Amino acid sequence: MIRAVHRWPGIAAALLLVVLALSGAALSLYPAAERLSAPQAEAGLSVADLAARIAASHPGLEQVRRAPSGQVTAYWFDGGTPRAAVIDPATGQDAGSADPDPLRRWLTNLHRSLFLGDAGRIAAALGAGAMLVLALSGAALVARRTGGWRRWFARLRGPLAGRLHVEIARVAVAGLMLSSATALWMTASTFDLLPDGARTPAFPAETSGRTGADLAGASALRMPVAAFRSLSLADPNDPADVHTLKTAQGTGYLDQGSGELLDWADLSAWQQVSETVFMLHTGQGAAVLGLVLGLMALGVPAMAGTGVVLWLSARRARPRIRGNVPPGRAETVLLVGSEGGSTWGFAATLHAALTDAGQRVHAAPMAGFDPARYPEAARFIILAATYGEGCAPASAKGFLDRLSRLERAPKAPLAVLGFGDRSFPAFCAYAEEVAAAAGDKGWPQFLDFATIDRQSPQEFARWGRALGAALGTELELIHQPVVPASEALTLFSRRDYGAEVQAPTVILRLAAPRVPAWQRLTGRGFARWQAGDLLGVLPEGSPVPRFYSLASGSRDGFVEIVVRKQPGGLCSGQLAELQPGGTVQAFLRRNPGFRPGRGRAPLILVGAGTGIGPLAGFIRANARRRPVHLFFGMRHADSDFLYREELAAWQGAGRLSHLVTANSRGEHPHHVQDALRREAAEVARLIRAGARVMVCGGRGMAAGVRAALDEILAPAGLTPALLKAEGRYVEDVY
Known part of the structure; x- marks a missing residue:
């Protein structure tokens, strides 16, 4: 509700607010200039x-x-x-002309009335009212995003446009509230809507x-x-x-x-208040305050631009669904939790099939869940993807909180369908959490919890038949996965490893594509990325992408991934055979949950095999020489010591503080978790000093690392789970 209150006044009044803000910012310069120039x-x-x-x-x-x-x-x-x-x-003599500045008079008329007389004054007042609504609702949204008013200036994550929007808002919102409230007061006074209260x-x-x-x-x-x-x-x-x-x-x-x-x-007291309001709005008598408010007003055009970018991004991420009935008339409600948009494609297929079966269907994001919007709902169906390590996807943020705040669960029964990839340990973990939370709330479920692996149309069709049986109708779900928009990336170098230990691995370096100006401005496409983000590769003959962690950032000027050829692997097989000059179709997906963060706290990086990819990218980007300790596991140093030369160079340049390797084959075989135990005292010291632990690699390795850290941290009363709760332990596991 707050998001809608914030969105629509901003969209409707964006141009008016920009005009008022820019003219107000220009007028804020005059009191200070007059103060400096007047005798x-x-x-x-x-x-x-x-x-x-x-x-x-x-x-x-x-x-x-x-x-x-x-x-x-x-x-x-x-x-x-x-x-x-x-x-x-000092003399009583003339010191200059008192004729009004034409530009100031023009700006004043524009700001007060848009050159439209009383009608313009009313329009400007409506703009001020919209600005006040935006400021109040925006403040509430900032507090929600940062975790409360006390964390108002907490560090932000996410796309650049969203971060800029919030960064500007939390600096400027107080000034915008003050300016808009005082503008409304002055307009009401102009139209004699306030008591006079004057004493003469x-x-x-x-x-x-x-x-x-x-x-x-x-x-x-x-x-x-x-x-x-x-x-x-x-x-x-x-x-x-x-x-x-x-x-x-x-x-x-x-x-x-x-x-x-x-x-x-x-x-009178009323006159004093009115004069104070005039001073606060115009800056006359408080030139410094006027300049500050004028500077804050300049945030309005920036927020309008970033707000439009966010709105358009949200519209693109949520495809239009034909025949989507209003929520108040829907008998079947589809709630969708999607990160990259693919789950919305399944929702559209289901929506069309149910509509053809004669039902009134409404699809909406899980994030906006409110049972009161659906008075005629006979059933709810949740289609939920999982983001990262069991987290809510973008369009499901806040759903579990909304569900927990309900006094009672909806009477209409529920079915939950999860989407994920079984190669990841957190397969459909968020959807499972949603189903469990619904059960704990007493929400009846008319169909057992089910999952779809790797966007399988066959599994979706089987689930559709089970859904049709539960509804007493035949339901055939024929889904054609939507191929994500991608670009052709050209390979210009490759380095091969691991053939001697039956683990063929290749480091692929691809040319970064040319980025249009609009993408650079909005941060979309290949405009900006960081090591740890994901490269979605579309293998030939399949619309389902495979994701690889990036070992480079956009500042490096190239796109780099590390790939191990999997037996029977469609995508890894094609990449393993790719030669310089060849191309692949790929796109970017942000992964803000796997970032080293800022600051000087030490980093403990733990990886094995291809898990070295993003970790190498973090070290490459460590220009400020933050203390970084890398624990890297391989099969044999003579065969698959990935990034051997670079790691030595980075260590010499101060970007890598300490390197510990583990070989699972050879004279003294041991794994990366064993290397952690050997360095237990140093690892414990670093973590007590505030170190952040980042783990990347296979799920077996990650489980072994967690077990080793449990042992190492037990004397200090710490565990990986506690560190994870503090944001100091993150995994990218496959």
């Missing part, structure tokens, strides 16, 4: 002396005004012609009857210039007329013959 009154100068100096050099003086910036302006008649000038308080003194019934008293001798004007706002002089030809004095405290009338104060009225 200032010397310390101790009184309003009486200032007025007397100006009156002496300006016969026919009618009014003197002092702006919050300190600029003094005089208004007088010269032979019946009105004149105005900026005054030097009663016009004097009696005066001294004299005129022409010297202003320098007026006792009521013996006040500092800093408190003064304006002095309007009486008509010298009318003894009943009086001078009008306005200050920061109130308004008073002075006798023009004696200079005495005749009556006075303090500003």
Whole structure:
């Protein structure tokens, strides 16, 4: 709900908000510029002396005004012609023209009314209201993303556009709230929607009857210039007329013959609030604050741009489904948890089959789950992929939290279908967690939990027949996997290892493709990537990609992966035979959960076989010489010591602090977990010092590493599970 409240006002009012923000930022410069350029009154100068100096050099003086910036302006008649000038308080002489700056006047009219009069003022107020809604909802979303208000400035992960959007928002949101709220107040005041609350003194019934008293001798004007706002002089030809004095405290009338104060009225509390609101919005009287607010306003165009990028990305990630009935009319609700978009393709196939069977079907992301939206739902079907090590995919973020907050589970029964890859240890782990949480909540399930391996159309069709039987209808799910958008990458070098130990392995270095300007701007495609991200390779004859961890980042200028040829492996076999000049179809998938993070805390990298790939990429990128300790397992150093030369060079350059290898074949065979045990004291010391542990390789190796660390850390009361909860233990296991 909060996300929708944030999204739609932003999309609807984006252009208006950008215009208001840019014009407001430009106007914020004027109070500071005026403060710096305006002649200032010397310390101790009184309003009486200032007025007397100006009156002496300006016969026919009618009014003197002092702006919050300190600029003094005089208004007088010269032979019946009105004149105005900026005054030097030290001399009372003209110091510059008082004619308004045309550009400032143009910007002011644009900002206040869009050159449309009252209609424009209303439009600007609607824009301010939209900005206030965006700021409040955005603050709530930032707090949700960072884990609470106390973690407001916690480090962010994810795509660049999303990080920029939040980074700018959490710096600028307070200023945008203030600017939009004060704008709404000023608009309401302009249209007399707020109580007036003004206090003015009663016009004097009696005066001294004299005129022409010297202003320098007026006792009521013996006040500092800093408190003064304006002095309007009486008509010298009318003894009943009086001078009008306005200050920061109130308004008073002075006798023009004696200079005495005749009556006075303090500003009301309401007037003081209104003047404070004016100061906060315009920066007049608070030039530094105005500059800060203007700088924050510049974040609006940036957030509008990144917000549009995020919205378009979300639309692309969620394909349009034909005949998607409104949620309030749906009898079958499909809730989809997808990371890369493939699960949405299965949802579209299921949606079409159920619709053809005569059902009213609505498909939506799991992240927006709210049973109240589906009053006519007869059943729910969840299609959930698993991201990383059993985590929620992008479109399912927050589903389990929403489910746990429900007072009771929906009455309409549920079926859960998981999507994953059995070669990964966390196969369908998130979908299993969803099914278990639903059962714990008492949500009835009309079909047993099931899984689909590697996007198998055959397994999906079998599940569809079971679903049809449960629904009492024939259901044939014929799914054609959507081939991900990919680019042709050309191989320009390869290094072969492992033939002698029956583990043929190759390091493939491919040319980075040319990136269009729009991709560089949005960060899509091959614009930016890091070691540890995933390269999806589409083997010939299959629409299902295989993923390989990247051993390079975009700054390296090439795409590098490490591949071991698997017996009967379609993709690994094709890659193992690829020669320089050959091409593969591939795409990028971010893997933000497997990153070394920033800072100077030590890194303990543990890998075996092809698991060295991303770890080598981390070391290659370690230009700041962060302490890195690598534990690398291989079969035999003479056959499959991957990156041997590079590791030696990186160690000499200070990018790798310590290298420990383990050979599973040879005179003294041992594995990488045994190497950890041999270095137990140093490993424990590093972890106590805040080290982050990163493990990459096969699931058997990863299990052995966890067991070894359990033993090493037991005396310190630590475990890999505790480190994982702290974000200090991560795995990329296959």
